[in-house]
Amino acid sequence: MTNIVLFGPPGAGKGTQAEVLKEKYQLIHLSTGDMFRYNMKNNTELGALAKTYTEKGHLVPDSVTNEMLKEEVNRQLKSNPKGFLFDGYPRTKDQARVLTAFMTEKGTEVAAMVALEVDDEVLVGRLLERGKSSGRADDANEEVIRERIAEYYRKTDILKEYYQGEDKYYGVNGVGSVEEITERLSAVFDKL
Numbered sequence: 001m002t003n004i005v006l007f008g009p010p011g012a013g014k015g016t017q018a019e020v021l022k023e024k025y026q027l028i029h030l031s032t033g034d035m036f037r038y039n040m041k042n043n044t045e046l047g048a049l050a051k052t053y054t055e056k057g058h059l060v061p062d063s064v065t066n067e068m069l070k071e072e073v074n075r076q077l078k079s080n081p082k083g084f085l086f087d088g089y090p091r092t093k094d095q096a097r098v099l100t101a102f103m104t105e106k107g108t109e110v111a112a113m114v115a116l117e118v119d120d121e122v123l124v125g126r127l128l129e130r131g132k133s134s135g136r137a138d139d140a141n142e143e144v145i146r147e148r149i150a151e152y153y154r155k156t157d158i159l160k161e162y163y164q165g166e167d168k169y170y171g172v173n174g175v176g177s178v179e180e181i182t183e184r185l186s187a188v189f190d191k192l
């Protein structure tokens with residue numbers, strides 16, 4: 001299996017690119033953000049818990065996120081996938097450690113972290129634009145959007161070093177048209 005972590009700050013375009021790349025490379029796309037939104041929409045207990053964090057722009061606690069992710073990976077493994085495309089996970093050092101151990105337990109590994117690099121002001125602009133139509137509480141106002149970006153620098157950005165330490169980090173310029181960025185990402189994916 002080839003497992004890739006698609007990385008970047010909120011609004012970098014991880015979800016947008018994952019939709020294209022999962023088809024192109026036949027990978028199972030796992031977005032923890034989508035999983036939380038599905039649970040919120042369906043009013044599950046997990047959704048109610050996640051909402052209290054996401055609407056403030058904060059990360060959902062690691063224990064909750066890790067268990068949800070593992071459960072989904074276990075379910076998907078039954079179909080013998082070619083690999084996973086992790087989108088929005090891991091987002092903390094604890095999540096990265098859990099993912100490394102979990103992949104080892106499954107006899108596989110994370111091949112690479114591919115990161116979309118985008119300036120903060122571009123991120124704020126994109127998310128405010130999406131907020132006009134998405135109905136997402138976390139896109140609704142600039143204060144929450146800036147808090148999500150601050151949370152990224154507090155807890156997530158450090159993961160670059162974690163994967164650089166394993167020689168698995170690839171940075172890609174995330175500014176340009178969606179197609180241009182897909183081409184840049186594909187150049188990295190083709191090597192993996």
Ligand code: B4P
Nearest residue numbers: 010011012013014015016032033054058059060088126130
């Ligand atoms: P996510 O769903 O992962 O949300 P995101 O960071 O906003 O998305 P992404 O980077 O995928 O951006 P997108 O393609 O949509 O997380 C939401 C929340 O869930 C988190 O804040 C957190 O609370 C919680 N959560 C999720 N995972 C967690 C974890 N592991 N641990 C704890 N909590 C977790 O693109 C954004 C916008 O930009 C779109 O409108 C898109 O159309 C636009 N866009 C994309 N590419 C563009 C381009 N090239 N040019 C112009 N616009 C572009």
